[in-house]
Amino acid sequence: MRTHELVLGWIEKQLSDGHLVLGGRLPAERALAEQLEVSRTSVREAIRILEAMGLVRAGVGSGKDAGTVVIAEPAAALGSAFRLHVATQHLPVADIVETRVLLESWAVSRAKAEAPELAEAARLLDEMEVHPAVDDFMALDIAFHLALAEAAGNAVVSTIMGSLREAIEGYAAALTANLPDWDRTADRLRSEHRAILAAVNDGDGGRAAKLVADHIEGYYREAGLGQRPAESAAEIPAEATP
Known part of the structure; x- marks a missing residue:
């Protein structure tokens, strides 16, 4: 398993367990990388995948728009996106x-x-x-x-x-x-x-x-x-x- 997949797995579990909800924010890149003991590049890759799926929005800078925010209901977004995502493996x-x-x-x-x-x-x-x-x-x-x-x-x-x-x-x-x-x-x-x-x-x-x-x-x-x-x-x- 590549390291960004470990990050994806952690985020998916947070979503499925209800610890991350619509409007919620993911930990900062550095904090999440340290918590999961992976590189910040791996964190960015996981976030980019979720952003492409329409599940999160990644903001830059500071203020209310900074950070990575959940912008879609996890169940619906993950359901449709992961069906397509898994299908591409074959x-x-x-x-x-x-x-x-x-x-x-x-x-x-x-x-x-x-x-x-x-x-x-x-x-x-x-x-x-x-x-x-x-x-x-x-x-x-x-x-x-x-x-x-x-x-x-x-x-x-x-x-x-x-x-x-x-x-x-x-x-x-x-x-x-x-x-x-x-x-x-x-x-x-x-x-x-x-x-x-x-x-x-x-x-x-x-x-x-x-x-x-x-x-x-x-x-x-x-x-x-x-x-x-x-x-x-x-x-x-x-x-x-x-």
């Missing part, structure tokens, strides 16, 4: 890759340069530069991609990407065993991440879409995934994109 990896290319290419082509999620994406890239272990790198990687998807401001795309999160991270991590030189691959992924974010910040949606499609397909191809050819979203006419 989807073919090639289909996951094609879906990622379609959704993420569309999202980065429409990401707003002023979106706060881009600052979060930059912070995640900085964390990747310290050469974390493979599992931590993968957690940061998917968090980066989710931040880019959220920067488009489309709640449906963000929710679908959040639901696919576990499947994406699980498949990607498993495929690292097929890579001949992980350190070399990690360096390349870091460089590609920087280029994608730079294109988004420059307002070059077309270039960002092509870069993210090449980035996703390139990783799985290097890891030996025999996926069927797919037309990338970057090559689909604008009127045909979702």
